[in-house]
Amino acid sequence: MTAEALKGVPEPTLRRLPQYLHYLIEIQKAGRPVVSAGHIGRELHLDQTQVRKDLAVTGIVGRPKVGYETDALIGAIRDFLGWNNTKDAFLVGVGHLGAALLGHDRFDKCGVRIVAAFDKHPQRVGTAINGRDVLPIEKLSDLAHRLHVHVGIITAPAEAAQTIADQMISGGIRAIWNFAPTTLDVPEDIIVQNEDLYTGLAVLSNRLVEALKTVPS
Amino acid sequence: MTAEALKGVPEPTLRRLPQYLHYLIEIQKAGRPVVSAGHIGRELHLDQTQVRKDLAVTGIVGRPKVGYETDALIGAIRDFLGWNNTKDAFLVGVGHLGAALLGHDRFDKCGVRIVAAFDKHPQRVGTAINGRDVLPIEKLSDLAHRLHVHVGIITAPAEAAQTIADQMISGGIRAIWNFAPTTLDVPEDIIVQNEDLYTGLAVLSNRLVEALKTVPS
DNA sequence: TAGATTGTTAATCGATTAACAATC
DNA sequence: TAGATTGTTAATCGATTAACAATC
Numbered sequence: 235m236t237a238e239a240l241k242g243v244p245e246p247t248l249r250r251l252p253q254y255l256h257y258l259i260e261i262q263k264a265g266r267p268v269v270s271a272g273h274i275g276r277e278l279h280l281d282q283t284q285v286r287k288d289l290a291v292t293g294i295v296g297r298p299k300v301g302y303e304t305d306a307l308i309g310a311i312r313d314f315l316g317w318n319n320t321k322d323a324f325l326v327g328v329g330h331l332g333a334a335l336l337g338h339d340r341f342d343k344c345g346v347r348i349v350a351a352f353d354k355h356p357q358r359v360g361t362a363i364n365g366r367d368v369l370p371i372e373k374l375s376d377l378a379h380r381l382h383v384h385v386g387i388i389t390a391p392a393e394a395a396q397t398i399a400d401q402m403i404s405g406g407i408r409a410i411w412n413f414a415p416t417t418l419d420v421p422e423d424i425i426v427q428n429e430d431l432y433t434g435l436a437v438l439s440n441r442l443v444e445a446l447k448t449v450p451s
Numbered sequence: 452m453t454a455e456a457l458k459g460v461p462e463p464t465l466r467r468l469p470q471y472l473h474y475l476i477e478i479q480k481a482g483r484p485v486v487s488a489g490h491i492g493r494e495l496h497l498d499q500t501q502v503r504k505d506l507a508v509t510g511i512v513g514r515p516k517v518g519y520e521t522d523a524l525i526g527a528i529r530d531f532l533g534w535n536n537t538k539d540a541f542l543v544g545v546g547h548l549g550a551a552l553l554g555h556d557r558f559d560k561c562g563v564r565i566v567a568a569f570d571k572h573p574q575r576v577g578t579a580i581n582g583r584d585v586l587p588i589e590k591l592s593d594l595a596h597r598l599h600v601h602v603g604i605i606t607a608p609a610e611a612a613q614t615i616a617d618q619m620i621s622g623g624i625r626a627i628w629n630f631a632p633t634t635l636d637v638p639e640d641i642i643v644q645n646e647d648l649y650t651g652l653a654v655l656s657n658r659l660v661e662a663l664k665t666v667p668s
Numbered sequence: 669t670a671g672a673t674t675g676t677t678a679a680t681c682g683a684t685t686a687a688c689a690a691t692c
Numbered sequence: 693t694a695g696a697t698t699g700t701t702a703a704t705c706g707a708t709t710a711a712c713a714a715t716c
Contacts, residue, residue, distance in 0.1 A: 244707070248657050252649040256609065256632050270673065278634050281709060286675065298674045298715040315653050316660035334551035344649055345656040384659065392473065409659040411651065415473050417495050425662060427655040429648065432469040432561055434628065436532050438644040439562040440465050442601065442626040443533035445642060461683070487697065498685060503699065515691040515698045673715085680709070691698075 247288045248315075252344075253278055254288070255311050262304050270301035317345040322383045324407070326398045327390025328353045328368050331413060335389060336363040346385055346411075350377070354394070371401070378405030385409050392416040399426075464505045465532075469561075470495055471505070472528050479521050487518035534562040539600045541624070543615045544607025545570045545585050548630060552606060553580040563602055563628075567594070571611070588618070595622030602626050609633040 257277055261269050271289070275282040289302065292314040296302040312318050323346045325332055335341070336351060352371045353359055359370045369377070377383070386402035388395050388410060395414035402410060409425040412418055415432050474494055478486050488506070492499040506519065509531040513519040529535050540563045542549055552558070553568055569588045570576055576587050586594070594600070603619035605612050605627060612631035619627060626642040629635055632649050 242658065242661060245654055246707070248654045249650045252632065252647070252653045253634065257634075272673080282673095283675095283709060283711095284707090286673095287708090290675075296674055299672050300716075301673070314657065316656040317653075319660065321656070321659065330551040330554035334547040337547035341652065344652045345660075346652060384663070385655075408662060409655050411655055415469065417470065417474075423662070425655060425658045427651045427658075429651045430469070431646065433466045434644045434646045435558065435561045435563060436469045436534075437462055437465045438602075438626050438628055438642060439533040439538070440531065441459065441642045441644075442538065443536065443562075444459060445625060445640070446601070463683070489697080499697095500685060500687095500699095501683090503697095504684090507699075513698055516696050517692075518697070671716105675714080676712090678709105678711075680707100682705105682707085684703105684705070686703070687701085689698105689700085692696090 243291045247291055250278075250280070250284075250288050251292075251311050251315055254285070255308065255315075258304055258308050258311070262308060267304055268301040269304055269307070271296070273301070315345065317343065319345060320347050321345055321385050322347055322349045322381060323385035323387055323411075324348070324350055324352060324374060324378060324383050324402070325366075325387040325389060326352045326371065326374065326402075327388060327394070327414075328358050328363065329389060329391075332387075332389035333363055335387065336366055339364070348387065349381065349383065371398070374398075375401050375405035378402065378407055383407060385411070387411045387413070389413045460508045464508055467495075467497070467501075467505050468509075468528050468532055471502070472525065472532075475521055475525050475528070479525060484521055485518040486521055486524070488513070490518070532562065534560065536562060537564050538562055538602050539564055539566045539598060540602035540604055540628075541565070541567055541569060541591060541595060541600050541619070542583075542604040542606060543569045543588065543591065543619075544605060544611070544631075545575050545580065546606060546608075549604075549606035550580055552604065553583055556581070565604065566598065566600065588615070591615075592618050592622035595619065595624055600624060602628070604628045604630070606630045 257274060271285040272282045275285045292310040294307055294310040320342055325335060325348050328351050336348060348366060351366050351368045352374050353368050354371045358368050361368050384407055386407040388398050390398055392414045395416045396418060399410055399418045399420060403424055411427050411429060413429050415430040418426055420426055471491060488502040489499045492502045509527040511524055511527040537559055542552060542565050545568050553565060565583060568583050568585045569591050570585050571588045575585050578585050601624055603624040605615050607615055609631045612633045613635060616627055616635045616637060620641055628644050628646060630646045632647040635643055637643055
């Protein structure tokens, strides 16, 4: 627990936890009070030892022969991910993707509530999307400080991303969810989560080209 | 090359290739004809040995003391990713995210052109988004066959995702870019690339909660 | 009790990083 | 030539998987 707290939990484990959560909520809806690691593993195509190790990081303990309590497990995962502790966020770049994220009301169940959006285009400023005002980018830093906002979401073009990140950091933002396809230079205590869509497309496209080579249709 | 072709290139390598590409295009715009692995690594915060190994999978060879030719390297990466060979795609689920992807015209530079969209809601069917018709989901399978579409994009709710995947596969689709937060059951020759946004949010949120614990602001 | 399931320790596997010879 | 950079082989590191004792 001590060394773990220093290095943090492995990223692959963190990325699997929401998968468990989705499945557990189905289990819960179906009214099943307990579930075993083997059962979860079969459903999600994961090794059951891995499921146990992953769940262990949340501090949950199961009962031999029985399994894990569904409700307690859901609570433990949500707590561990910080999803029970909603943090305010600013979004910058109200293009197609930015607007889509603003329209999506389910992130607040995942610890993040977008409270305002910013853009540098005057024609977008002053509008509101799904109840959130679009403000001029110049106000970001000051407002982030005043409202104690710690999360920033970048859905702007790559060219603008570094400048936006700098403004976020000077406003006291500690974690950046970056959808721009660029590597941000930030101090080491700033958390950056890159969500570049081209990355997944690269894997898909290469695998498909290889598959079509082997078995031409 | 032979064993490599069987197992495929490691996913982490494939995921870094678009990063290299973005930076190389900057280099190209700046008019620099050659670039070294060390230079790329410094820019993208990667070990230079890793950069060389990654680039090697594309078949490119550099010149000692000189580096890699920018133009040739860009071409080799794009070829390797299949980004010079555009594949038609169908998108299913025209909600906020689906509409955002339809509005984004840059995927065709990454090997994928969305040629039609599908939805099960009658009020969405018959409209067009950014030039692509929204068709009833019942037509997907037949049309995929007739138009030889091999890529499917799922931007529908999790509950609908498995059914949509089944319809795609029965229509001859070989690769699925899945934005729904669910594990799809598919035959092993079908390529699935999951792009669940909650996954990245889990990493960000947990890291932020841990950071705020250590240094409360 | 016997059987099923957990939790942990050890082995394996794959990716990253280091070392270094080859080359221009 | 000397210095810089590539490409490859070896070492390290971390995550996954296997083995198994503990437990209800």
